Amino acid sequence: MKLVKTKDGSFTIFSEVAGEHYHTVSGAVEEAFEKHVNALGIENGMHILDFCFGLGYNSIAACKDHANLQIIGLENDIKIIEAMKDIEIPEILKTEFAPFRNIAENLDVTDNNNNRIQILLGDALQKVDELPENIFDRVFFDPFSPKKQPEMWSEDIFQKIYNKMKNGAKLSTYSCAKQIRKNMTSAGFKVMDGPVVGRKSPATIAVKM
Ligand SMILES: C[S@@+](CC[C@H](N)C(=O)[O-])C[C@H]1O[C@@H](n2cnc3c(N)ncnc32)[C@H](O)[C@@H]1O
Numbered sequence: 001m002k003l004v005k006t007k008d009g010s011f012t013i014f015s016e017v018a019g020e021h022y023h024t025v026s027g028a029v030e031e032a033f034e035k036h037v038n039a040l041g042i043e044n045g046m047h048i049l050d051f052c053f054g055l056g057y058n059s060i061a062a063c064k065d066h067a068n069l070q071i072i073g074l075e076n077d078i079k080i081i082e083a084m085k086d087i088e089i090p091e092i093l094k095t096e097f098a099p100f101r102n103i104a105e106n107l108d109v110t111d112n113n114n115n116r117i118q119i120l121l122g123d124a125l126q127k128v129d130e131l132p133e134n135i136f137d138r139v140f141f142d143p144f145s146p147k148k149q150p151e152m153w154s155e156d157i158f159q160k161i162y163n164k165m166k167n168g169a170k171l172s173t174y175s176c177a178k179q180i181r182k183n184m185t186s187a188g189f190k191v192m193d194g195p196v197v198g199r200k201s202p203a204t205i206a207v208k209m
Helices: 027-041 059-063 078-085 091-100 126-130 154-163 178-186
Strands: 002-005 013-015 049-053 068-076 107-110 118-122 136-141 166-174 189-193 202-208
Touching: 002 126, 013 202, 027 059, 027 091, 027 136, 027 166, 049 166, 049 178, 059 091, 059 118, 059 136, 068 078, 068 126, 078 118, 091 107, 126 154, 154 178, 166 178, 178 189
Parallel strands: 049 068, 049 136, 068 118, 136 166
Antiparallel strands: 002 013, 107 118, 166 202, 189 202
16 A cells, blocks of 8 residues: 655555545645535534545544534445554644544444444445435545546436435535536536635535435
């Protein structure tokens, strides 16, 4: 597993299989806050789906200054979750990250603020079918790129996720590719620009109407 230090001091991983970094090299933890958590806005008690959990940065950034979150993370690689145990975390997320470092042991951890993260290990394309309908307030959608993993960005998968979300719930992702936005729109989402972070183009926010 090749660790790479990003510009905000946090680490990402380079996936040999996907040929891509897990995060933007401009700042992995910054990306979690700016493209996902702050872009969507988090309130105490929300239900969150972290679609492609990885090192859990997005979920754990959501836990900062929040309580009673119910987070489900979908991830198919236990090795990446095990890597959370020893990874160096920048000051801004150190306290929040600590309780979840050993989450690989039983895939279900609750911190002192009653934020619970449960990981469903397996192929997200199938695991999504196990989730209840109309439950999620926020979705962090973070697979590898559409070029590398086109199956993750299909209309069909957006439709399934849409069905799992409450009315008015929001999804964030880093891609603004035309076809991806078209697939989201066909699934029923209203699509808008997200913030510009670490690249020239904006991220995407999709709202269940
Ligand atoms: C771009 S990284 C996500 C980074 C992550 N959000 C974080 O904060 O570290 C993509 C993640 O998706 C996982 N993944 C790839 N294909 C998957 C699949 N079919 N089902 C579930 N997870 C998958 C990879 O193992 C990797 O951890």
